[in-house]
Amino acid sequence: MAKKLVIVESPSKAKTIEKILGRGYEVTASYGHVIDLPKTKLGIDIENNFEPQYKVIKGKGEILKNLKEKSKKASVVYLASDQDREGEAIAWHIANYINQPDKIKRIEFNEITKNAVTNAIKNPRVINKNLVHSQQARRLLDRIVGYKISPLLWKIISRNASAGRVQSVALKLICDLEDEIKAFVPQKYWEVSASIQKNINLNLIKIADEKVDRIFDEKVIKKLKKDLKNGKLTLDKIEVKKKSQRPPLVFKTSTLQQLASSYLGYGATKTMRIAQQLYEGLSIDGENKGLITYMRTDSTRISNDAINMAKDYITQNYGEKYVGKYVTRNSKSNVQDAHEGIRPSYIELTPDSIKDNLTNEQYKLYKLIWDRFLVSQFAAMKYEQMQINAVNGDYKFRGTINKVVFDGYYKIFKDEDEIKTGDFPELKENDIYPIEKLNIEEGITKAPTRFSEATLVKKLESEGIGRPSTYATIVETLKAREYVEVVDKRFFPTYLGYEVKDELVKNFRNIINVKFTANMEKDLDKVEEGLVEWVQLLSDFYDSLEKDIKKFEIEIEKIKSKRIVSDVLDSKGAPMVLKTGLYGKYLVSESNEKETVSLKKVVIPQEQLENGQIFVKEEVEKIQSTKKGILTDFFTEDGSRYLLKSGRFGEYLESENYEKDEKRMSLPPELKQKFKKGAIVEVDDILQINEEMTRILEENEKIVKEAGVCPNCGKPFEIKNGRFGKFLACTGYPDCKTIKNIKTGKITVASDKKTETKDKTKSAAKTAKKATTKKKTATRKTKAKTAKKSITKK
Numbered sequence: 001m002a003k004k005l006v007i008v009e010s011p012s013k014a015k016t017i018e019k020i021l022g023r024g025y026e027v028t029a030s031y032g033h034v035i036d037l038p039k040t041k042l043g044i045d046i047e048n049n050f051e052p053q054y055k056v057i058k059g060k061g062e063i064l065k066n067l068k069e070k071s072k073k074a075s076v077v078y079l080a081s082d083q084d085r086e087g088e089a090i091a092w093h094i095a096n097y098i099n100q101p102d103k104i105k106r107i108e109f110n111e112i113t114k115n116a117v118t119n120a121i122k123n124p125r126v127i128n129k130n131l132v133h134s135q136q137a138r139r140l141l142d143r144i145v146g147y148k149i150s151p152l153l154w155k156i157i158s159r160n161a162s163a164g165r166v167q168s169v170a171l172k173l174i175c176d177l178e179d180e181i182k183a184f185v186p187q188k189y190w191e192v193s194a195s196i197q198k199n200i201n202l203n204l205i206k207i208a209d210e211k212v213d214r215i216f217d218e219k220v221i222k223k224l225k226k227d228l229k230n231g232k233l234t235l236d237k238i239e240v241k242k243k244s245q246r247p248p249l250v251f252k253t254s255t256l257q258q259l260a261s262s263y264l265g266y267g268a269t270k271t272m273r274i275a276q277q278l279y280e281g282l283s284i285d286g287e288n289k290g291l292i293t294y295m296r297t298d299s300t301r302i303s304n305d306a307i308n309m310a311k312d313y314i315t316q317n318y319g320e321k322y323v324g325k326y327v328t329r330n331s332k333s334n335v336q337d338a339h340e341g342i343r344p345s346y347i348e349l350t351p352d353s354i355k356d357n358l359t360n361e362q363y364k365l366y367k368l369i370w371d372r373f374l375v376s377q378f379a380a381m382k383y384e385q386m387q388i389n390a391v392n393g394d395y396k397f398r399g400t401i402n403k404v405v406f407d408g409y410y411k412i413f414k415d416e417d418e419i420k421t422g423d424f425p426e427l428k429e430n431d432i433y434p435i436e437k438l439n440i441e442e443g444i445t446k447a448p449t450r451f452s453e454a455t456l457v458k459k460l461e462s463e464g465i466g467r468p469s470t471y472a473t474i475v476e477t478l479k480a481r482e483y484v485e486v487v488d489k490r491f492f493p494t495y496l497g498y499e500v501k502d503e504l505v506k507n508f509r510n511i512i513n514v515k516f517t518a519n520m521e522k523d524l525d526k527v528e529e530g531l532v533e534w535v536q537l538l539s540d541f542y543d544s545l546e547k548d549i550k551k552f553e554i555e556i557e558k559i560k561s562k563r564i565v566s567d568v569l570d571s572k573g574a575p576m577v578l579k580t581g582l583y584g585k586y587l588v589s590e591s592n593e594k595e596t597v598s599l600k601k602v603v604i605p606q607e608q609l610e611n612g613q614i615f616v617k618e619e620v621e622k623i624q625s626t627k628k629g630i631l632t633d634f635f636t637e638d639g640s641r642y643l644l645k646s647g648r649f650g651e652y653l654e655s656e657n658y659e660k661d662e663k664r665m666s667l668p669p670e671l672k673q674k675f676k677k678g679a680i681v682e683v684d685d686i687l688q689i690n691e692e693m694t695r696i697l698e699e700n701e702k703i704v705k706e707a708g709v710c711p712n713c714g715k716p717f718e719i720k721n722g723r724f725g726k727f728l729a730c731t732g733y734p735d736c737k738t739i740k741n742i743k744t745g746k747i748t749v750a751s752d753k754k755t756e757t758k759d760k761t762k763s764a765a766k767t768a769k770k771a772t773t774k775k776k777t778a779t780r781k782t783k784a785k786t787a788k789k790s791i792t793k794k
Contacts, residue, residue, distance in 0.1 A: 004024060004078065007028055020117050028070060030060075044144065050542075088135060092129075200427075205397065235428065241384070272472045278291040351366055388400070463514050631687065642663075652664060668693070700719045
């Protein structure tokens with residue numbers, strides 16, 4: 001009897017689902033996207049209604065052939081890719097390729113549990129063309145922006161420059177914030193409060209009916225001190241109000257990434273990678289189970305089944321009075337409410353009960369998700385708030401005291417917004433109290449804080465830019481393109497980042513801006529809802545883009561033909577001129593084209609370029625001196641001074657006598673960060689790093705000594721710095737790949753995950769190829785046998 005075929009995206013997901021469905025079903029994986037636009041060209045026929053020229057992705061040909069062969073034998077083909085736009089597009093591409101319209105059914109599920117998967121099988125649907133068109137429109141828009149604008153940027157910046165419909169707007173946000181920080185002027189201010197008896201502190205809120213928060217005028221403070229010296233406060237009004245505080249909602253993609261960054265120190269990409277593992281399924285006591293619901297969602301809705309699951313758990317463990325009434329507070333109209341928020345699939349699988357089945361990273365993220373879901377289902381915390389209003393002439397003060405009536409979710413969780421509570425004092429209106437202490441706190445306004453991954457994602461979401469599946473990609477692209485540098489987990493725009501942003505804003509103002517991008521996201525949502533036709537959306541966008549491109553091309557020709565001289569002289573004493581090449585801007589001698597000076601990382605003001613004369617000599621000399629090395633107060637054992645140099649992989653130390661002693665070492669990460677921030681003290685042009693370097697090296701020596709030798713090969717360990725900090729690595733590498741965790745002492749053998757994944761994909765493709773070859777051979781043999789019999793009969 002023919003089996004039913006289920007096609008999913010990943011092999012781990014396939015493994016989990018196959019265990020659920022059992023006999024009668026074959027579950028196989030497509031290994032993600034199988035068909036896409038070509039890499040080497042635009043791949044869109046703009047003149048023919050933006051017809052995409054799709055191609056099979058390199059390495060996926062055999063996988064697709066294998067899927068087609070399996071689908072021919074199957075009685076039904078269930079396409080079970082993820083439930084978002086990307087998943088719908090994958091299902092559509094596979095359906096078109098295998099070409100079995102009568103057999104194909106589309107199924108989706110929010111979690112990989114027996115109930116969810118079997119219900120999906122019972123309730124299949126057709127492929128949602130609106131979802132496909134929405135994803136296709138997004139893909140084509142991104143391709144058009146990237147492939148049409150980037151080559152123009154190469155001509156005036158470098159080959160490293162590129163444009164992205166969403167990534168460029170994110171870059172603009174980072175650069176705009178940096179400009180705001182640079183332009184910020186600190187101001188001195190004062191905050192005033194008054195303490196009366198019974199430890200009651202009241203804040204100054206009004207002076208002569210004018211609201212006051214911070215006071216920036218010192219004259220006001222002097223007058224206030226004089227007026228309230230030995231003063232008294234009359235309790236003008238006392239009110240007690242009943243209030244409540246709801247628990248936080250379950251995670252959606254953006255909030256999961258933000259909290260994982262704040263609490264666990266995980267980047268957006270790492271968070272989504274681990275969440276994908278938890279969703280697709282892990283072996284729990286010998287049985288594969290999907291542990292969380294789908295992790296790419298902008299909804300915080302929770303199914304009734306999940307609410308009831310939590311209700312039973314809370315009632316059993318905390319009592320019925322702690323069960324809350326969950327209310328989703330989605331503020332945006334574009335939320336896909338068919339999706340759920342991110343929650344555990346099984347409430348009974350507590351983090352600690354399955355800890356031994358998870359890696360440390362999986363455990364931490366699962367615990368974050370599990371805890372957040374549980375607390376979201378608790379009852380609200382109820383409290384009473386006493387508001388105390390007091391007055392002295394023109395000065396009005398106010399303070400609040402909160403008293404818990406019912407702890408609710410506070411029983412298990414308190415976050416940064418924790419309401420401070422205490423007992424109510426006995427106070428009466430019109431009572432007069434002397435001011436025991438007038439508190440005047442002086443402060444200085446601080447510049448805005450630079451974006452971290454978490455706050456950038458929060459900003460993108462609040463501005464309506466990007467969607468759950470794109471946040472991590474946006475962040476990684478900015479880093480990979482070297483448009484931003486991460487220092488102390490904060491984004492600093494690079495010279496290249498600024499150059500790209502400036503050119504895009506100047507020449508594509510109607511497209512590369514926050515409002516336009518947010519509106520485009522809304523239009524793409526309308527395509528998904530069937531309210532906007534995707535070809536018309538692309539046509540309107542392209543008409544505007546084409547006008548900007550033509551203007552930009554004219555501008556580029558002007559720039560390329562313009563002679564711009566610099567204040568840097570060549571070997572003959574003549575001014576060098578500005579040119580743009582493959583690797584960016586550079587200076588060249590007009591009499592000797594081999595005499596050049598790179599201007600990488602040199603900021604050139606726009607007005608200087610327009611005037612035809614640039615002044616970069618000072619910055620060029622500074623960069624050249626850095627290449628030669630900056631003197632430090634740190635010496636080798638032989639007494640040679642170390643120079644701080646910058647290389648391909650960042651800053652490092654090299655002996656001034658390197659050609660003889662070959663002494664070189666990487667600069668420790670903590671010192672790299674300080675150097676980038678300009679926080680290393682410099683005395684007489686010598687960087688003061690000796691004290692810190694000596695301390696770090698002594699600490700490392702102690703760690704290596706205590707670690708002993710590698711248990712696998714007997715060779716000593718050495719300190720290495722990875723993405724997540726220091727670790728111990730065997731000096732026998734690459735023959736021995738043993739690593740040791742410094743904090744826990746845990747020994748593991750490193751593996752190249754990329755290679756492993758690649759090998760798995762190759763293996764799958766190889767197996768598919770073997771199966772196809774075997775079948776072809778069998779078919780040829782059968783045909784030959786039939787032909788032979790026919791001849792014999794004749």
